[in-house]
Amino acid sequence: MTLPSAYTEAPARRFNVGERVRVKLAFPPGHRRTPVYVRGKSGVVERVCGAFANPEELAYGFDGNPKRVLYRVRFRQRELWSDYAGSESDHLELEIYEHWLEAA
Amino acid sequence: MKHHDHDHSRDRSFDDGPPSEHEIMSRAMQELLEAKGVITAEQLRRRMEQFDAEFPQRGARVIAHAWVDADFRQRLLVDGKRACAEWGIDLEADRLIAVENTPRLHNVIVCTLCSCYPRALLGMPPTWYKSENYRRRVVREPRAVLREFGTVIPEEVEVRVHDSNADMRYVVVPMRPAGTDGWSEERLASIITRDALVGVTVPDAKR
Numbered sequence: 001m002t003l004p005s006a007y008t009e010a011p012a013r014r015f016n017v018g019e020r021v022r023v024k025l026a027f028p029p030g031h032r033r034t035p036v037y038v039r040g041k042s043g044v045v046e047r048v049c050g051a052f053a054n055p056e057e058l059a060y061g062f063d064g065n066p067k068r069v070l071y072r073v074r075f076r077q078r079e080l081w082s083d084y085a086g087s088e089s090d091h092l093e094l095e096i097y098e099h100w101l102e103a104a
Numbered sequence: 105m106k107h108h109d110h111d112h113s114r115d116r117s118f119d120d121g122p123p124s125e126h127e128i129m130s131r132a133m134q135e136l137l138e139a140k141g142v143i144t145a146e147q148l149r150r151r152m153e154q155f156d157a158e159f160p161q162r163g164a165r166v167i168a169h170a171w172v173d174a175d176f177r178q179r180l181l182v183d184g185k186r187a188c189a190e191w192g193i194d195l196e197a198d199r200l201i202a203v204e205n206t207p208r209l210h211n212v213i214v215c216t217l218c219s220c221y222p223r224a225l226l227g228m229p230p231t232w233y234k235s236e237n238y239r240r241r242v243v244r245e246p247r248a249v250l251r252e253f254g255t256v257i258p259e260e261v262e263v264r265v266h267d268s269n270a271d272m273r274y275v276v277v278p279m280r281p282a283g284t285d286g287w288s289e290e291r292l293a294s295i296i297t298r299d300a301l302v303g304v305t306v307p308d309a310k311r
Contacts, residue, residue: 050199087247
């Protein structure tokens with residue numbers, strides 16, 4: 001299901017493709033790129049995108065270092081929305097920085 | 105049909121009325137950059153022309169090529185940015201993830217946080233892509249939103265939504281429709297619409 005990928009490796013990462021992770025259920029103020037609808041939800045790492053400047057720092061004029069490992073996480077739609085009306089097999093994928101993830 | 109299904113006059117509606125605060129800031133910045141010799145008005149005009157005319161055609165050309173060249177298609181799926189670079193296209197984003205539709209999977213793209221979009225490949229995003237309505241609804245009721253675009257995905261086909269919320273950009277690789285055997289890449293590109301590359305429609309040979 002997961003394609004071979006030429007994306008940047010992130011050697012010091014905490015999670016690997018296929019591992020179950022949970023997005024932290026937290027509501028800190030400031031610029032965050034973790035949509036509220038996935039906070040507290042569990043999914044599976046779909047790919048490791050590499051290490052990227054931290055947008056939570058960039059937003060305020062800092063250099064974004066240290067970089068953060070960015071993952072794509074796949075969620076079952078039924079996990080995200082209790083009233084999801086589509087098919088059981090429907091999914092949603094999005095990008096989450098490592099400091100927002102914990103092992104599930 | 106030469107015309108696309110979007111309404112240019114609506115895209116331009118912000119030109120009417122008094123300028124917003126952001127427009128004033130943008131104009132002030134432009135004038136400063138010109139005064140300092142950083143950019144010229146000609147460069148800016150050329151850039152806008154590219155967004156309007158040249159960039160939207162790029163995505164269709166790349167996907168038409170992927171339809172006829174299996175090796176290129178594989179390279180596109182593995183590393184979209186590098187595959188586009190083969191065509192001299194600088195995506196201006198760090199990464200491009202191409203997601204492939206199959207008889208069992210339909211992909212659709214959104215940016216729920218703002219309007220991230222592969223502009224150097226598809227031009228400027230359409231108004232509906234930026235609308236709060238699309239961004240809020242397509243993640244939680246994608247099948248209903250797709251139906252409103254006239255796209256009915258059978259229950260047994262998975263619908264997969266990709267929220268372009270951080271550093272990746274996305275393009276859908278639609279399935280090549282039946283009835284296009286022997287078509288040239290140019291003719292194939294003519295049925296690959298922007299909306300199909302976002303995943304809200306699928307290409308149709310009878311367009």
